Amino acid sequence: xxxxxxxxxxxxxxxxxxxxxxxxxxxxxxxxxxxxxxxxxxxxxxxxxxxxxxxxxxxxxxxxxxxxxxxxx
Numbered sequence: 001x002x003x004x005x006x007x008x009x010x011x012x013x014x015x016x017x018x019x020x021x022x023x024x025x026x027x028x029x030x031x032x033x034x035x036x037x038x039x040x041x042x043x044x045x046x047x048x049x050x051x052x053x054x055x056x057x058x059x060x061x062x063x064x065x066x067x068x069x070x071x072x073x
Contacts, residue, residue: 006068013044026062045071 003023011021014037019030027033042058045051049071061067 001071003065003068006071007064009048010041010044010064010067013048014040021064023065023068024063027064027067028062041067 007021007023011017011019014032016030016032019032030037042053045053045067051071051073053067053070057070061070
């Protein structure tokens, strides 16, 4: 899966279709970022990609690229 495909899947799953997103964006700076988005993203990472991200690891990442790198491991 390419980073563009990953970003498109994230955008659809989190219902951010109207938001212009780049793989290098700091997702925590999005106006739409809140605790529900966080939970949805964690669930997506587990269910779609089989990646369990612990809270310490998640707190260390800031960009979509960082998350994509976790998925690729």
